[in-house]
Amino acid sequence: MxxxxxxxxxxxxxxxxxxxxxxxxxxxxxxxxxxxxxxxxxxxxxxxxxxxxxxxxxxxxxxGLINTHTHLAMTLLRGRADDVTLQGFLERVLKWESELLTPGNVAAAVRLAVTESVRSGVTSALDMYWFHEAAETVARETGWRLHTGPTFMDVPDPADGIAYEDRLAWARRDLEARGPATPGRRPVLFAHSAYTLAPEQLTGIFALGREFGALVHIHAAENAGEVATVEVRYGKRPVELLDSLGLLGPDVLLAHAVDLTGAEIAALARTGTAVAHCPVSNLKLGCGIAPVPRLLSAGVTVGLGTDGAVSSNTLDVLGAVRQAALVHKAGGDPTAVGAEQAVRMATAEGARALGLGEHLxxxxxxxxxxxxxxxxxxxxxxxxxxxxxxxxxxxxxxxxxxxxxxxxxxxxxxxxxxxxxxxxxxxxxxxxx
Ligand SMILES: [Zn+2]
CATH class of the missing domain: 2.30.40.10 (Urease, subunit C, domain 1)
Structure with missing residues (x-):
């Protein structure tokens, strides 16, 4: 034997x-x-x-369930920005973050998030946040699978004190130290969004990610306000902008993708770009309902995310499964996103969205x-x-x-x-x- x-x-x-x-x-x-x-x-x-x-x-x-979009350390702020708009939410969160964020606080908050996740059957998460090294230390200590890496967001006083002009070099050192992908793990870079990063910044980040075979994760088209902001600034909607810059691809995962045109859905399908669907966060922030049935029928890979615990309040991926299986029926079609499809989004399709479908x-x-x-x-x-x-x-x-x-x-x-x-x-x- x-x-x-x-x-x-x-x-x-x-x-x-x-x-x-x-x-x-x-x-x-x-x-x-x-x-x-x-x-x-x-x-x-x-x-x-x-x-x-x-x-x-x-x-x-x-x-195990896979959380394809979250900010684990935001458990620190759970319950502090409810019933507000996305833009009001971001203002509050950014202010609190500037007061609260230290590696120690991030580690404590991630430890709580890992506890909550393990209890609810979540075995790995894609975690975009400041002080990712502190989160990784907690993941190692607890034996949990964390997909994370350097985050880019061009804001005046970044919580980690690393000036924007130094971030590419900082991220390069991180990726070099990390080495290539291993079964179940791959390098990751986070570009926060097209409203906190300019097109030339996005291009630099994605190029770095591609040099290292990393997954690049970005918030995109979360609501109409974001789309309008980007459109006024650059004359293109977020997904349209990413496509025009040649930044979409099978190594890219978009968070949210709520406000999409038919042409943008076609661009995601054409380029093999995946989507992290966060139905609870989208509903709570009044962002709308992502066109998941259309994404799926176009052949786009869709995983599920909770988003951070300020916008969805829990890290409950099973809750996201249920919401994904319900919310798309609201338009009158009870066959939209069936039970099996929703469970697959939290497991096999989530793994594919991370580019880890061979291993997870x-x-x-x-x-x-x-x-x-x-x-x-x-x-x-x-x-x-x-x-x-x-x-x-x-x-x-x-x-x-x-x-x-x-x-x-x-x-x-x-x-x-x-x-x-x-x-x-x-x-x-x-x-x-
Ligand atoms: Zn998010």
Whole structure:
């Protein structure tokens, strides 16, 4: 018999592979952070001994949820800018950030965000924020998968004190130190937006990203106000501007993409540019509803994001799944964005949006072992007809029982193994008191 590090067995395994395979009474075998086999539990029990096991009987086993757009450290400001417009929100947030942002505060806030994410079955996130090194330190300490890197935003007093003219060199050093992509991880650069960066700045950032094979992530077309601002300044709408500069491509992920023309949707499809759909943030800020059904039918890859905890208040990706499966039906078409499609956006499609579809997003041999076990015993999850429906329309983040990232169990039986949850909570409380 072969030995593996971890065997998750029993329960139904929703693989989220292309065929949508569900293995009843299934199992997942993991060695050195990689999935080595997925199949019927009796078969894998006959093939493998395991150092560690998770008994998932009566549960649903699925890929960990992927948050493709967030600002984790904004947990620090949760509840401080509700029921305001995007522009009013940005003014307040920028002012508080200038007072609150230090590497220590970012680390504390990210630790709380990781705690919340692990509890709700989120195994990785694309995190755009100041002091990304502090966030990465917390991710390493906690064993969580964080996709982050240097952020560009041309504002008068940047929170990290690095002047705009020094940022390209700073980012280059960061990318050089980081090295090339590894399975489940790739270099990332963040260009905040076309309203906080001029066209020539955007061009420089994207060129640097391309030199290093990085994913470049940018907010774009979040609402009509942003589109008007960019259009007045440069004579082009944000996505149109990015396209005209040759900056769209399969290495680019747009956050929001709410206010798009048909030509812009076609440009995203033509260039292979992906979108991080953030339905809760968009609704709360009154930004509108992204044209996701049209994006999907044009062939654009769409992942799901929560955005930061000031604009969506939680980092609950399952909540974003439910919202994505509901909000597009508001126009009168109940077939728009079905349950399976919404779950795929939070898993396999989210991984593709990050350019990591080869390594993350489904439970298949050869992929990294980011997986969660959802306890199906609660009354709101009974009876069990269809796992996609259960996830999209009925499950709560608190139904997540176990969370595994890169083969390491970060939550077992609802107890976090790598974070002192009470200390993380109290630390943020003390820093924001
Ligand atoms: Zn954002």
């Amino acid at each position: 072969d030995n593996v590090d971890l065997l998750v067995h029993g329960g139904d395994v929703l693989t989220v592979d292309d065929a949508g395979t569900v293995v009843r009474d299934g199992a997942v075998a993991v060695r050195r952070g990689e999935i080595v086999a997925v199949g019927p539990a009796p078969d894998l029990a006959a093939r493998y001994t395991a150092d560690e096991e998770i008994d998932a009987t009566g549960c649903l086993v699925l890929p 997003g489904s439970l298949e041999a050869g992929k990294r072992a980011d997986l969660i076990v959802l306890d199906l015993s609660a009354p709101h999850l009974q009876p069990r007809h269809d796992p996609w429906s259960t996830l999209a329309y009925a499950a709560h983040p608190s139904d997540v029982r176990d969370t595994v990232v890169d083969g390491r169990v970060l939550m077992r039986e609802r107890v976090l193994t790598t974070v002192d949850e009470a200390a993380a909570r109290e630390d943020v409380g003390a820093r924001t008191a």
